[in-house]
Amino acid sequence: MSPVHDLCLSSIQQDIHLSGPSQSLAEEFAEAARQLKKEIPNVRFGKVDVSDQKDLKKEFNIQEFPTVKFFVNGDRKNPIDCKGVREASAFITWVKRRLGPSTVHINSTDQTEAIIEAEELAVIGFFKELHGGAVEIFYETARDVPELPFGVTATEEVFASYGIRKDTAVVFRKGKPVHNEVFEDSKQNKVELTRLIKTFTMDLVIEYNLETSVKIFDVPVENHILLFTPKNSETFNKTYENYESAAVEFRGKIMFILVDTNETRNGRVFEYFRITEVDVPAVRILNLTSDARYKMPADEVTVENLRSFCQSYLAGKAKQHVSSEEIPEDWDKNPVKVLVGKNFNQVAFNKTKNVFVMFYAPWSRECRKLLPIWDELAEEYENRKDIIIAKVDFTANDIQLIMLDRYPFFRLFPAGSDSQVVVYDGEHTLEAFAEFLEERSKPKAEATGKDPSQEIKEDLTKEEL
Numbered sequence: 001m002s003p004v005h006d007l008c009l010s011s012i013q014q015d016i017h018l019s020g021p022s023q024s025l026a027e028e029f030a031e032a033a034r035q036l037k038k039e040i041p042n043v044r045f046g047k048v049d050v051s052d053q054k055d056l057k058k059e060f061n062i063q064e065f066p067t068v069k070f071f072v073n074g075d076r077k078n079p080i081d082c083k084g085v086r087e088a089s090a091f092i093t094w095v096k097r098r099l100g101p102s103t104v105h106i107n108s109t110d111q112t113e114a115i116i117e118a119e120e121l122a123v124i125g126f127f128k129e130l131h132g133g134a135v136e137i138f139y140e141t142a143r144d145v146p147e148l149p150f151g152v153t154a155t156e157e158v159f160a161s162y163g164i165r166k167d168t169a170v171v172f173r174k175g176k177p178v179h180n181e182v183f184e185d186s187k188q189n190k191v192e193l194t195r196l197i198k199t200f201t202m203d204l205v206i207e208y209n210l211e212t213s214v215k216i217f218d219v220p221v222e223n224h225i226l227l228f229t230p231k232n233s234e235t236f237n238k239t240y241e242n243y244e245s246a247a248v249e250f251r252g253k254i255m256f257i258l259v260d261t262n263e264t265r266n267g268r269v270f271e272y273f274r275i276t277e278v279d280v281p282a283v284r285i286l287n288l289t290s291d292a293r294y295k296m297p298a299d300e301v302t303v304e305n306l307r308s309f310c311q312s313y314l315a316g317k318a319k320q321h322v323s324s325e326e327i328p329e330d331w332d333k334n335p336v337k338v339l340v341g342k343n344f345n346q347v348a349f350n351k352t353k354n355v356f357v358m359f360y361a362p363w364s365r366e367c368r369k370l371l372p373i374w375d376e377l378a379e380e381y382e383n384r385k386d387i388i389i390a391k392v393d394f395t396a397n398d399i400q401l402i403m404l405d406r407y408p409f410f411r412l413f414p415a416g417s418d419s420q421v422v423v424y425d426g427e428h429t430l431e432a433f434a435e436f437l438e439e440r441s442k443p444k445a446e447a448t449g450k451d452p453s454q455e456i457k458e459d460l461t462k463e464e465l
Contacts, residue, residue: 025066025086032091043095070098084198084218085146093146102142105130106153109161115151116172121200123171125152126164127183134167134183140190141169145197169193171200179251195220196252204247205240207258208269216257222288223254225310226273227301229281230262239281239301246306254285254310268363271395274323284321285313293398295321322398335378337390341397347390348413354387354441356424356433359394361407370408370428377433386415387441412440 026047033045050057050065060069060079069079085094103125106112116122123142127135130152142150153159162170167183181188181196198219206212208226216224227243229236240258247256259266261280270276273284273293283296283306294313298305312318324341331338339347339357348355358374360367371391378389392399394407410424410433422440426432 028086028088029066029068029091031088032095035088036092036095040095040099043099070095072098083144084220086214086218087147090146094143097143097146102139103150103152106151106158107155109158112151112153112158112161113175115149117175119149121171121173122149122151123169123197125150126159126162126168126170127152127154128167130154134188137183137188137190137193138169141193141197144190144194147201148197169197171197173200191220192252199252199255204251205244205256205258207260208266209263210265216255217288219255221252221255223313224257224286224288225250225254225306226257226259226269226284226286227281228259228261228270228273228275228279228284229301231260232262233281235281242301242303243306245303246310249307250310250314253314271363274396283309285309285318291398293321293323294318323396324398325393325396335382335389336375337388339390339392339397341399344392344397344399347388349418350388350413351416351418352386354415354437355413356387356389356437357411357413358391359399359407359409359411360391361395362393363395364407367408373428373430373433376430377437380430380434381437387437412437414440 029045029047036043036045048056050062056062060067068082068085070082071079080098082091082094085091104115106115106124112124116124123145125135125138127138129135135152138150138152159165162177164170164180169181169183170177171179171181179196179200181193199221202215202219206216208216227239229239233239243256243258247254250256259269261270261275261277273282273286275282275284281301283301285294285296286292294309296305296309297319298309309318322341327340327343328338331340331343337347347353348357356377358370360371362368374389374391381387381389408428412422412424414420414422424433424436426436
C-alpha cells in the first residue's frame, strides 16, 4: 500500500443535530472521498468527532461544525483550511489544485473559447509572465475557488483577441466578459481577488432564505447590507431597482441582501436586527467580524441615499447603531444579575469583580434548558463578594465583543481588567461552570505564589519608575 502523504480531515460534533446544509456537506465530503480513493491513493479523507476528541478540538482551534482541514506531507502544525466548499466535485477540484496546477495553461483563442463557453462562469488570467509576481496571486486564488474553471495565458494572440494589454483577470459569464480586474502597482492580494470572484457566483442582490443562507456566509465578504421590505408592496419594484443599481458599485466590498418581511421564516433575522413592521422598508449594514450594525440615516431607499450610506461606512464615518433594553428596576435583586446594553460595560468590566455572563436568546430551546442551571450557579455564589453571575438577552442588546458564538455562549470578565474577556468552552453543567469559575477567580497570590503585600510593593515601584 502506498504511504499516506496527505489527509483531508473533517471535524464534526455528533451530539449536535446536523442541519440540512451540514448533513448535505457530510454526504458530499464522503462522495469526494470515494471518487478520489482510486484516482489519488495517497490522499485520505477522515473525520473526527470533536465532542469525544476534545484535545484535537483544542489543538486545531475548532470553532464551528463541520470544519474541513487539509494536512500536507504530515505537517500537523500548518493544516490548510478548506472553506466554502460544499459539493463533492468542488472538494475534488480543491484537492487537485492543492497538489498540482491550479489553472489550465491556454495557448490559443480556440482553447480560451472552449473554456469560457463550457460553464456558466469562468475566469481567465492574462499575464505577460507565467511565473512570479502578480500571476502567483492568480494561482493562489484559483486554489481557493474550486467551483469555477480557471485558465491562464501569456499568448499574444489571445491577448489581442480580447483586447487585453495589461496583466488582467477576466470573469466571463456565458462566454462574455463581465468584469476585468487589472493588476497594477501590486495593489491586488489573494483575499481581495478571491472575494471579488466569489461574488460572481451569486446574484448582484441575493434574497435571504434557508437555501441561500449557507452560500451568503461562504462568500468571504465581511460587509453585508440588508434591505428589509415586503415583496408584495406597491413600491417594491422601484425600491428593488434602486437597491440593485447601487449594488453594482460595491461588488466585492459589500454584499447586498434582500430580506422579505412577509416571510415568517425570516423572523430570527428581524429579531437580530430589531426590525419591526413600522420600520420597513429599512436598510442596515452588518460587519461580520465585529458584529457592528449601522442604520441608514435616510428613510427613502434611493440610489443616492444607498451610495452615500455605503461610502460613509467604507470610509469609517458611519455612526454605529446600538440597541439596548431599558435597565430593569430589579436587575440586581436576584442572584442572577440582568444586564442590558446600557449597564453591560459598567458591570462586566468592574475591576473588583469576576463577572461570569451567559449570552442567551429567549427563543432558543437550549438556552431555556440552561437558565435553571444558571440560577443554581448564581445561588451557589450569591455570598461571594468577588463574583457576579449575570445574563444578557443578546437578541435585544448590542454588546460589542470580539468573539461571538452560537447561543448560548459564556464569557468571563476577570477582576482587575477593563478589557480582558475569557471564553468558556466547557460542558454546560453546574459542576463544570463552578470548576471553571473557581479556577479563574483564584486570588493573584494563590495563582502566582507571591505574597499580596509584595505584589502591591512591586506595583508601587513600577508606578514610581
